[in-house]
Amino acid sequence: LKNKQKEAFREEFLDLHPTDQTEIFKQMSHEKRKAVYDYLRAKEFAELFQGLALHEQKQVFTELEDQYALEMLKQLPADDITDFFSEIPDHISTYLLSSMNVEEAENIKFLLSHQDDSAGSLMTTEFISVSPTATIDEVMEQLRQEGMGAETIYYIYVVDQSNKLIGVVSLREIISAPLQLTIDQVMKEQVVTVFPTMDQERVSKVIKDYNLLAVPVVSEDEQLVGIITVDDVLDVLDDEVSEDIGEFAAARGAVDLDVSSMVATKKRLPWLVLLLLIGMLTAGLIGTFEATLAEVALLAMFIPLIADMAGNTGTQSLAVVVRGLALNQFNRDTIIRLIKRETATGLMMGIVCGIIVSMIALFLSQGSPILGFIIGVSLFVTILFSTLSGTIIPLLIHKLKIDPVVASGPFITTINDIIGLFVYFSIATSLLHYF
Amino acid sequence: LKNKQKEAFREEFLDLHPTDQTEIFKQMSHEKRKAVYDYLRAKEFAELFQGLALHEQKQVFTELEDQYALEMLKQLPADDITDFFSEIPDHISTYLLSSMNVEEAENIKFLLSHQDDSAGSLMTTEFISVSPTATIDEVMEQLRQEGMGAETIYYIYVVDQSNKLIGVVSLREIISAPLQLTIDQVMKEQVVTVFPTMDQERVSKVIKDYNLLAVPVVSEDEQLVGIITVDDVLDVLDDEVSEDIGEFAAARGAVDLDVSSMVATKKRLPWLVLLLLIGMLTAGLIGTFEATLAEVALLAMFIPLIADMAGNTGTQSLAVVVRGLALNQFNRDTIIRLIKRETATGLMMGIVCGIIVSMIALFLSQGSPILGFIIGVSLFVTILFSTLSGTIIPLLIHKLKIDPVVASGPFITTINDIIGLFVYFSIATSLLHYF
Secondary structure, three states, rough: OHHHHHHHHHHHHOOOOOHHHHHHHHHHOOHHHHHHHHHEEEEEEEHHHHHHHHHHHHHHHOOOOOOHHHHHHHOHHHHHHHHHHHHOOOOHHHHHHOOHHHHHHHHHHHHHOOOEEEEHHEEEOOOOEEOOOOEEHHHHHHHHHHHOEEEEOOOEEEEEEOOOOEEEEEEHHHHHHOOOOOHHHEEOOOOOOOOOEEEEEHHHHHHOOOOEEEEEEOOOOOEEEEEHHHHHHHHHHHHHHHHHHHHHHOOOOOOOOOOOOOHHHHHHHHHHHHHHHHHHHHHHHHOOHHHHHHHHHHHHHHHHHHHHHHHHHHHHHHHHHHHHOOOOOOHHHHHHHHHHHHHHHHHHHHHHHHHHHHHHHHHOOOOOOHHHHHHHHHHHHHHHHHHHHHHHHHHHHHHOOOOOOHHHHHHHHHHHHHHHHHHHHHHHHOOHOOO | OHHHHHHHHHHHHOOHHHHHHHHHHOOHHHHHHHHHHHOOHHHHHHHHHHHOHHHHHHHHHHHOHHHHHHHHHHHHHHHHHHHHHHHOHHHHHHHHHHHHHHHHHHHHHHHHHHOOEEEEOOEEEEOEEEEOOOOOOHHEEEEHHHHOOOOOOEEEEEEEOOOEEEEEEEEHHHHOOOOOHHHHHHHHHHOOOOOOEEEEEHHHHHHHOOOOOOEEEEOOOOOOEEEEHHHHHHHHHHHHHHHHHHHHOOOOOOOOOOHHHHHHHHHHHHHHHHHHHHHHHHHHHHHHHHHHHHOHHHHHHHHHHHHHHHHHHHHHHHHHHHHHHHOOOOOHHHHHHHHHHOOOOOOHHHHHHHHHHHHHHHHHOOOHHHHHHHHHHHHHHHHHHHHHHHHHHHHHHHHOOOOOHHHHHHHHHHHHHHHEEEEEEEEHHHHHOOO
């Protein structure tokens, strides 16, 4: 009976797409998971295992029996094994490598040798390469044999005897070519390539810009060492979005749920301390207006309003520049157009917000127009100036080859705070006898 | 002579990858561009045209002669024509459609009928479909003939007589299958599909999660109406990042360089006005402490510091939640773990920042420890509380099915401002006689 039930489960479960298998597995209790390890062969479980996040893989791996775990690992694509190995303690990965055959182990050690977030760390060595003198017919035969083990068979890479990359053919071209032609008659010699040390963000840009399904990775001496496929790049883009949002929020490297509170503090605290020190400048500025404040304590009411609005407006403009830089949209013309547009936008927003805040202040202070006038004008200046500094400062910082997101946010907010509050207190001080 | 030069240019230029052709073309002066239109055939120019951004396409289109322009349009993939048509004035697209043959025009009108940012607006109708009774051999022959015109030949979709999608085969599987088998013997019947009305962000998630190169679009009655390929999704992801950053900066829909100052103001101003009105709450709070401020004007010094730090800390935590939601990482367990982590993180960051700011205040006020004590304790409370509200508020807002990024930012900053400043002034007021 148990065997029958087992077979029924197996069949139904394996009929699902591996991604769905993974989703169901993730919802299972510890006991049910044990049944899965029992019911599925190591090779079948490998499909499901690939879909897990790295921290889930680590957890699941501890639940597997040694032999089953090793068997399963061998079925994973080389780039997935590499990702997994780079996450587990060294003595375990060394032990696992020693249980593999020499060739496999060497391959994984080679892949592990590349830096995180580089093309080398993303690539896999499971590609199809052919000689330029092979015929279409021979290549088709090779695809039939090697096809299922390769990461993609849709691009076939052409290498000479010394493994130098000399061309590429798509499977689409192979399919429509006469069988007796040789590869060098149909291949493209201009191949878009990347280097193992290239940053993964640039790799994803190459794949996107050239509409590729995969890009070959070549060493300095033009040897073909691996390929990176578009699905790996899609995962990278998720990481990049996390990175962008992290930078925007001054929490770079700490937006991941899996990070411990110690690590989160270590990544986020330095920014807070920096912002704190910069904030002292504003405190100092207000300190110099102590006499004015002592006379009209109500002036303090609008300090956070000006500070917050300066930050908000600057951040809006910063977002435009950051996206433009990421998408590589800037040249002399577009920069001039952008500055003109932001000036006009800042003017309009400043006028509207200035009028609204004066009206409210007038209403709150029940008829005394002075405070309304001061806060209205100050907010107008703050918004106009913040829009411009939010545009120009990140562009300047980028010129200095510093990452504009991380560096600009606090900088912009502080300068805008200071300008806004300086205007506010200057007008207030000069109009003091009208209060 | 001119002809020789023309041929030399043509050959060299066409040897480049279309993406590189586009890049070079974009750098050219108006005169040189004219030569390109002259030297390249409409079909050849179409390759380059596809790589241009929509606003560049609009510009370039006006420079082309009518006949050449029409010829070129016909060579574009259906989804590219559709994108372009949705950007140009209606009377021009109507005129262009009337110059095309009826079938082509109907196809484009069908694609144009879908909503922006939906699966329908992304899809193309240029896919390969076969009958379940076709043999592998017949399908290979069909691929040879239709292959070059299709958007992808790497997935072959199987439809019955009524055009209902009943299966899918990858070219990889076709290649390794014996020639005499029929498609229904090798196809997978469980096909991952999307609907024409599905949001493009969800489409890209499907393609990413299932590691697909393309996904079929089916109507409600399961008819196959189009496909969406992974390269279109890569472009969508860029838009989505812009959207995310726009939301984070309260500038949703206005981070694009091509937006006019009028549109930018219209999109950004409502947020600023909202933030302005919310900011009035803080102003009101400070107003109630007028008496304290009148006695110790220096207390105003640290108002912007507390306001800014409350915003910064809250935003850091918000970033964690926003990413977790986007990546679908939350369940009861992860939420509890996150809140524990953020509490610990907030405690540590609060202690460090609190100590630093008291020391600085002590130093600035030259020996009077009261202000240092007040600001230190207040900043500690502000940071701890901001970390928690930055975590919990967006989770609650998400429960209410409101987009947490747009709604949370101002909300969090304001609540944190108020708590922080309330603590600050409360302590200050109760310690007033020690100043």
